[in-house]
Amino acid sequence: MEVTTAALSIPANEEVEIEFFPFFRMYRSGRVERFGGTDKVPPSLDPATGVDSKDVIIDPSTGVFARLYLPPKANDGGKLPILFYIHGGGFCIESAASPIYHRHLNDLSSLTPLIAVSVDYRLAPEHSLPAAYDDSWTAFRWVFSRADPWIAQHGDFGRVFVAGDSAGGNIAHHIALQAAAEGLVIKGMALIHPYFGGSVPVGSEFADSGRMWKFIFPDTEGLDDPRRNPVAEGAPSLAALGCERVLVSVAEKDFLRERGKIYYQTLKESGWRGEMELVETPEANHVFHLLHPETEQAKNKIKLLTDFLKKD
Secondary structure, three states: OOOOHHHHOOOHHHOEEEEEOOOEEEEOOOOEEEOOOOOOOOOOOOOOOOOEEEEEEEEOOOOEEEEEEEOHHHHHOOOEEEEEEEOOOOOOOOOOOOHHHHHHHHHHHHHOOOEEEEEEOOOOOOOOOOHHHHHHHHHHHHHHHOOOHHHHHHEEEEEEEEEEEOHHHHHHHHHHHHHHHHOOOEEEEEEEOOOOOOOOOOOOOOOOOOHHHHHHOOOOOOOOOOOOOOOOOOOOOHHHOOEEEEEEEEEOOOOOHHHHHHHHHHHHHOOOOOEEEEEEEOOOOOOHHHHOOOOHHHHHHHHHHHHHHHOO
């Protein structure tokens, strides 16, 4: 049977408009197809750790929610540190309900122990940046409202930490800056393989046109937008970070490694008065501890984080 060209034609609105592998493909109809990070699990009482979790709507107008984690230690009556966590995924994929983040936050909550608040911000490209920044900030301020009984009853507001990996690390930096400007006290910040960029390649980076950044952030100031390049000329000084301690974690085989090191060095030279640490994991790739939690390297990474969060 002869197959005609018409039979093979694709409706115009289902032609691919643009694609950014490994994140997403957008069709002319506006439909978005993600290449990963779409699996979700419900909150639950985790049998392995004894950590309980629940989802709480932060902003009914946007549907933004946070997943909260409460460890068994909360029943002892003492106050626990609060970890505000921001997931990665290029601002485009993953969620607070992702299996890898659900497992990760269960582990951190039980091993530290602490109350964790994992924000589920709106994703690009359906919601252009700065939506992810705005949603994360709204959720962070919500924590300080003490609106949730888990946080109000068990949280120690003298030990609030903000952390994130990849794009989440980028957002965490901006949360710490904004918190300082508004007088919200953060004990420490952990940036895990943070995503930063710039107009000039560094280290093992390839020349980057910033095509995806410009697509998901149409109103950006450019490749050296302070939200992308926090050490660019004109960006807010890192000395303004509102926390006492900073951990910057990078991986040897991650192309973002040099950006993390530059961030650390700039912070060191900024006049910021606090305790800082840079840790590089040898022979490791981007967010290896999330993708392969069973490995010895991943277990060491979790210990690094819990030690940072436990320290007085």
